[in-house]
Amino acid sequence: MTAIRGLRQAPWAKYVLPGVVIVAVALLPFFRPPLDGFMDDCILALIFVTMALGLNLIVGFAGLLDLGYVAFYAFGALVGGWWASDHFTGVNGEKGIHLGVGDFASNLPGIHINFLLLIVGAIVVCAVAGAVIGLPTLRLRGDYIAIVTLAFGEIIGRFAANGDEVTIFGDYAISNGRESISPLDSIDLLVLDQFDSALDLRPFYWTMLAIVLVALIVNIRLRDSRLGRAWVALREDEVAAASMGVPLVKTKLTAYATGGALGGIAGVFYGLYLNSINANQFQFGFSVFILAMVIMGGLGSIWGVVIGAVVLAFVNNRLIPDVLDQGFVNDIKNDIGLNFSFTEVTFGIFGFVLVLMMVLRPEGILPERRRQIELTEGTGPDESVYEARA
């Protein structure tokens, strides 16, 4: 017994479980065929994990309820749409601009940029967008922030949807609206063959897994940093944090910018993986979907959020369309005279998850200790931060 306890308290003990899980997840594709519906679900789950980790920085750590997270997905995806397709056909005399792309893409018109540079581009664009979205919220209190971010998400969604009417640089529409920008370049890391989602999904999986690991490290390191503690202080009591010398403006804007950047990275990958950028993807429901993952896992709890994202991604992509709408559940449902498909009401199910979690277990499946105390015992009257300006 004592030996076990000694092992548990060893300094490396806390790395064992995550390490085992990560190795298992990394080895998973070897046990699956290269083209597999399950692999597809796993890649989507990894994308959502990255987005949820990004949103967790904003909502979980800094306590700024962001209902417009879809904006970052939209920006990330559009970065891919602009710079990795033939959307800007006429640039450079129809010869196109190419930067670090493989043989195939380097002969196409339009702008074509290497995936890694796209990620950098998405980080920059989304960080700037995050800061811009954050600016008007600086003077506002918690629930107004939610509405302003929601408004921004909707405005950006509108611009993506009606973007075919808006032209820049002469004749180029900012998006193809409800018709997709497609096809996009596939991911090409140059040292390997170009990825091809029609032949082998595994390279996509490992690439996304690497991105998730980076996102995890960013989350963990930020949580334990000066900035992370500043976010928590801000969340718990803004006025007290300000008077202890936490720079409000900088701290809040960094939260939006970092959280947004993670969303942008996932957005670029998602866009390239789906091979089309369509404005119908950028709906308010998407923001709520990601938010439900964070809430379900536990606000501010990194591992909880990972679990929440994986669970809801599988509920969305596998459980609802492939299990509930087929087989015996469907038969029972039809027998008792309910002829609807669960796919139609997916978002209702997520709404139900939100309500249920908030009423029964607001701290989530795998709670973060500090947040749990706040959520179950309350923080006392949430005083106005109206006048608090840095």
Added chain:
Amino acid sequence: MEAASVPAEEPRQRTSEAAWELVSKYGLIALLLALPIYYGIQDLSDDGDLSRLGNNLVDGLSNGAIWALVALGYTLVYGIIELINFAHGDIFMIGAFASFGLWGTLGLTAQTSTVGLVVGLFVTLLIAMVATAALNVMIERVGYRPLRNAPRLAPLITAVGFSFILQNVGILWLGASQVAVPDLVGSQKELVAIAGLSISRGDVLAVAVTAPLVFLLVAFVARSRLGKAMRATAQDPEAARLMGINVDTTISLTFLLGGLLAGAAGLINTLYQTSVWFFQGFTAGLIAFTAAVMGGIGNLRGAVVGGLIIGCIQQISDNRIGNEWTPAVVFAYLVLIMVFRPQGLIGEETREAG
């Protein structure tokens, strides 16, 4: 050096502060006037008169009357428990769906006689109002009351969840696409035309239902004993409790009133737009919330004024810029109000503003 620099700095500080004050005082009003003035000038130069703008404003005001009813629900609830009742727009949608369903039950069609129509619509109005009010109270009981002492974001997240649940109830009820509704009152038929302005039956109906309801509500809150309890709770729930006011009942009553108005708005909107859609509540909710914030959230008169203004903005934008851009325009206004004048045009009457 230092002593000299202090007085030199002070006036500059004062000018920037004064400028900010000026912007936050009149900036919003200037912004609101920007659209009508711009298009007014355009009309004058194109047509030589203002009738197009005038007609936009007439439609806008009747549309705004509906938004005002929904906005009142937001403002009542925010005033008393400082919660943005995100599901309120969807309550309005359920009101519209219920009205449409009741017409079928009561057998109302465009061919029904006038008397039958009036009686039938009145019955529909009452039932729809009671139904949405009951729904709103139930949501409060299940979703918000257990979270009374939780951080503010918790009930807001629950509200978002309820909004999605109601939307999906709408999908199950009438499907995911827009449903055309019989035009019972001939809402687009012109009733009178004054100086180039055409006033349709729908416009008159919207105002005729909204105005008495608003006056009843204002009178109730201002005069009745329960209204006094509501105002007391809004000011300080703890003190109200000490004075023997049942705070929970009062909050339920507030949700009841909000639900009643949303149901009425649902019926008028169905008559006016002659279509229902599960998603109408989301858009309507955000427009009405913008209206409530514009007037100063927690302020009843403000919500009505805000509703009328936002109705006009929406109509101008629909007619001139294109209705696919209207949500973006309304949200842009929302963000600008939040930045420059979060207390709204008239000023808010919530706890925090003191």
